[in-house]
Amino acid sequence: MISMYTIQGIFRLIRFPNLLFIGLTQYLLQTCIYQPIYKGDIPANDAVQFYALLAASLFIAAGGYIINDYFDVAIDEVNRPNRLVVGKIISRRGAMFLHFLCSGIGLFFTFYSIRTLSFFYLVPFNLAAILLLWFYSVRFKKSFLIGNLLISLLVAWSIIIFFLSKINPLDLVKGQEIRQARFYQLCFLYAGFAFLSTMARELMKDIEDREGDRRYGCRTLPIVWGIPVAIFITLLWLVLLLLLLLGVMVFLLQLKMRIAFLYGCIFLLIPLFSLIRNTARAKDPDDFGVLSNRMKWFLLAGILSMVFFYF
Numbered sequence: 001m002i003s004m005y006t007i008q009g010i011f012r013l014i015r016f017p018n019l020l021f022i023g024l025t026q027y028l029l030q031t032c033i034y035q036p037i038y039k040g041d042i043p044a045n046d047a048v049q050f051y052a053l054l055a056a057s058l059f060i061a062a063g064g065y066i067i068n069d070y071f072d073v074a075i076d077e078v079n080r081p082n083r084l085v086v087g088k089i090i091s092r093r094g095a096m097f098l099h100f101l102c103s104g105i106g107l108f109f110t111f112y113s114i115r116t117l118s119f120f121y122l123v124p125f126n127l128a129a130i131l132l133l134w135f136y137s138v139r140f141k142k143s144f145l146i147g148n149l150l151i152s153l154l155v156a157w158s159i160i161i162f163f164l165s166k167i168n169p170l171d172l173v174k175g176q177e178i179r180q181a182r183f184y185q186l187c188f189l190y191a192g193f194a195f196l197s198t199m200a201r202e203l204m205k206d207i208e209d210r211e212g213d214r215r216y217g218c219r220t221l222p223i224v225w226g227i228p229v230a231i232f233i234t235l236l237w238l239v240l241l242l243l244l245l246l247g248v249m250v251f252l253l254q255l256k257m258r259i260a261f262l263y264g265c266i267f268l269l270i271p272l273f274s275l276i277r278n279t280a281r282a283k284d285p286d287d288f289g290v291l292s293n294r295m296k297w298f299l300l301a302g303i304l305s306m307v308f309f310y311f
């Protein structure tokens with residue numbers, strides 16, 4: 001019988017709060033973006049297919065977190081000894097088994113979520129995501145910037161795969177419907193937001209973890225080019241994010257979405273200005289740990305803004 005201590009270890013291993021965030025993102029996309037735009041023209045079995053895709057995304061992400069910790073045991077013993085799970089709570093063999101189990105279940109649910117054969121491309125796409133998560137953990141995580149870009153793309157992928165599950169790319173090329181264009185714009189707006197936010201956060205984490213990464217031969221940005229350059233490039237990503245948000249704020253004013261505009265000012269623009277200022281002033285690894293955690297809340301605030309498109 002599995003002990004409560006082991007269950008707690010598994011929940012830490014699969015980053016349960018992060019999985020809740022992925023689930024919330026796709027749920028809001030379904031209820032606040034897709035359903036209002038396509039109201040009256042939603043397939044009868046759409047809910048079943050959505051929850052299957054949601055399950056697929058959660059299991060694939062869980063498998064990715066597991067394999068990442070599997071290959072990161074030595075580094076985590078330096079950077080995060082108190083949060084170590086693999087080799088301490090769960091054996092390495094058990095972690096590998098859980099990775100293949102979660103990834104396999106994820107592929108099963110991906111197949112189950114397919115509407116017609118014309119949507120079969122979702123299966124190889126999610127298979128590619130699983131393979132990229134594996135190679136990220138094995139090799140790319142230690143590479144210069146490639147790992148940061150890859151994990152940021154994979155975070156945005158949870159939004160893109162939702163979009164692709166609703167609209168066949170061939171229909172997208174035709175581009176005949178106004179609502180299709182609106183759905184496309186909103187999905188890729190949030191995907192871009194997720195990509196830029198994650199990229200900035202990954203760089204903050206690299207600066208925070210540089211000592212452990214250096215010890216085990218990683219070639220992350222702060223190790224190769226130094227901390228001042230890493231901070232400067234992190235600020236560039238934050239400024240790009242700021243430009244994106246300013247464009248969205250202008251768009252909200254044009255649509256006369258005043259409550260959404262006020263929300264954006266209080267929960268997105270002001271915190272982002274604070275993040276930019278504090279990143280420029282940060283010096284110690286602990287400072288970047290705090291900034292990384294704040295980026296999580298910032299990303300959550302951005303995703304929650306979807307509720308304003310429901311009305």
